[in-house]
Amino acid sequence: MKRRSLFAAAGAGATAAVLGAEAAHAATYAGYAMAYFTESPSMTAADYNLHLAVSADGLNWTPLNQNAPVATPTQGSTGLRDPFILRKQDGTFAVIATDLKGTDWTYQSQYLHVWDSIDLRTFTGYRLLKVHSLATHAWAPEAIWDASRGQYAVVYSAVVGGRNVLMVNYTSDFVTASAPQTFFDPGYDAIDGNFVTVSGVNYMYFKNNTNSTLLGTRSSTLNPGSFSIYTSAITPGRGVEAPQIVKSNTADVWYMWGDTWSPNGRFFCWQTTSLSSGSWTLLNDRAYTQPLNSKHLGITAITAAELSALTARYGTPAWSRIKSYNYPDRYIRHQNSVGRIDAYPFDPYQDQLWTLVPGLADASGVSFRSVNYPDRYLRHVNYAMTLAVNDGTTLFAGDATFYKASGWADSSWTSFRSYNYPDRYLRHSNYVLRIDPVTSSSAASLQQDATFKIGY
Incomplete structure (x- = not known):
């Protein structure tokens, strides 16, 4: 151009x-x-x-x-x-x-x-x-x-x-x-x-x-x-x-x-x-x-x-973007209230912007608050990630809270462990986000699915 x-x-x-x-x-x-x-x-x-x-x-x-x-x-x-x-x-x-x-x-x-x-x-x-x-x-x-x-x-x-x-x-x-x-x-x-x-x-x-x-x-x-x-x-x-x-x-x-x-x-x-x-x-x-x-x-x-x-x-941005490890042209976003990863660039571009706030269930963890829907957070329901309004319940807070850990596929990246299902980690499957068990003996592809980079 x-x-x-x-x-x-x-x-x-x-x-x-x-x-x-x-x-x-x-x-x-x-x-x-x-x-x-x-x-x-x-x-x-x-x-x-x-x-x-x-x-x-x-x-x-x-x-x-x-x-x-x-x-x-x-x-x-x-x-x-x-x-x-x-x-x-x-x-x-x-x-x-x-x-x-x-x-x-x-x-x-x-x-x-x-x-x-x-x-x-x-x-x-x-x-x-x-x-x-x-x-x-x-x-x-x-x-x-x-x-x-x-x-x-x-x-x-x-x-x-x-x-x-x-x-x-x-x-x-x-x-x-x-x-x-x-x-x-x-x-x-x-x-x-x-x-x-x-x-x-x-x-x-x-x-x-x-x-x-x-x-x-x-x-x-x-x-x-x-x-x-x-x-x-x-x-x-x-x-x-x-x-x-x-x-x-x-x-x-x-x-x-x-x-x-x-x-x-x-x-x-x-x-x-x-x-x-x-x-x-x-x-x-x-x-x-x-x-x-x-x-x-x-x-x-x-x-x-x-x-x-x-x-x-x-100043630096008040928001973050979160990149997939094995699909690094894709970022975590919400679309029709579903958590997923999509290839950059896309609109609405605000769907990929997140405020990582202290965890709703434990301040030492993090919760993903949407920038364009600031009353909504990523949470898991039946292990699938969805964007939902915080209803103030203990269950919601637990579903929406994660702990940052060294990336399964790369320790310089980040994996997110579920608060209320601590053997499960945030990962993508067919580009859709969910939580699944991940261990050191898990397949490399699964470890990569569960690895992300926090940036801008």
């Missing part, structure tokens, strides 16, 4: 000549911030404003501000897509984004939304940046410092010669920009450029918009026309876009995120230990969790102090 990308921190191995202040700080990075907007399959979660999430490992994300926006565009279309966070040479941030509210792909804006920020906790100087005067759009912007010019290169997608190509303007202040020129044209529709620089080599990944696959290019310079494709097509087996590459802060590993078509999208994530090889391995969904309803992510590395300050400023 129409998306932006971001300049991920390239880590200590990147050349200081290209990365400037970023390389000097790379060794101190301890987390990540993600920018995104939101949509859901029926568009009930559509929100075309700036959202933020944070992560310690770059894989599992915590939405900030209860997944509500932290900044709102007020000019142009009054909505954004494809937000991108740039850490500038002075260590402060610029946020740029596509000027488009909704999904009217015929909308033509010559501008980008821009904010300044010293810490991603406040956003100032909101403005529009004009990048061209053509009868076309300016989609999925990313900025990267071009040391040879002493300016930032702003790269985005626009239609030239009947197809999308990647265009570039140069700026020092994100207030005015040079005349646009073609940056990369593979001869077919191309969007969503994403940059990272390692050991003097500049890598740019983009979306082949004719078949919805990702491709990698590289160049020894950042000059327009200098990038050559060096990978085969990358796909998770369905259409993908919006590549986003970020380096682990703790290991010689790179992650590449990709988004699927809006609004039914979800993220996929690959990893590699060698960008130069162009070989990527698709990760299992157990390894990562995207922010709820997030679209077109942009990631930048942040320090431990910045991570702590962002969490303190915006």
Whole structure:
């Protein structure tokens, strides 16, 4: 789709000549911030404003501000897509984004939304940046410092010669920009450029918009026309876009995120230990969790102090999502008062949101209170899990109370033991939730059915 990308921190191995202040700080990075907007399959979660999430490992994300926006565009279309966070040479941030509210792909804006920020906790100087005067759009912007010019290169997608190509303007202040020129044209529709620089080599990944696959290019310079494709097509087996590459802060590993078509999208994530090889391995969904309803992510590395300050400023969600171990694309939800696991994304998206409160029968346990039906809890009836109004009885309290235990299939995950049937654990069977006996001698498949991950 129409998306932006971001300049991920390239880590200590990147050349200081290209990365400037970023390389000097790379060794101190301890987390990540993600920018995104939101949509859901029926568009009930559509929100075309700036959202933020944070992560310690770059894989599992915590939405900030209860997944509500932290900044709102007020000019142009009054909505954004494809937000991108740039850490500038002075260590402060610029946020740029596509000027488009909704999904009217015929909308033509010559501008980008821009904010300044010293810490991603406040956003100032909101403005529009004009990048061209053509009868076309300016989609999925990313900025990267071009040391040879002493300016930032702003790269985005626009239609030239009947197809999308990647265009570039140069700026020092994100207030005015040079005349646009073609940056990369593979001869077919191309969007969503994403940059990272390692050991003097500049890598740019983009979306082949004719078949919805990702491709990698590289160049020894950042000059327009200098990038050559060096990978085969990358796909998770369905259409993908919006590549986003970020380096682990703790290991010689790179992650590449990709988004699927809006609004039914979800993220996929690959990893590699060698960008130069162009070989990527698709990760299992157990390894990562995207922010709820997030679209077109942009990631930048942040320090431990910045991570702590962002969490303190915006808070963490008051709700949780609970992921299945052996079907990690599925989350616990209620549907027609039945407890089950379903594949993300779905609507009503609130059905997967739970407040884990002190157990109704024992405060050392937990009970699952529905966010969109806050007078209702998951309980078992004849061993089947159902969503029901708390009737205040001792039986209800016992049926709705569980103890958290080490996951049967993975001790870093969680299993939930029934309060009033302590030999039974919450599990799914044919995607429907129930409680059944589970022991150390139980079949591995049953232990996996009874293992979950609490996250956001």
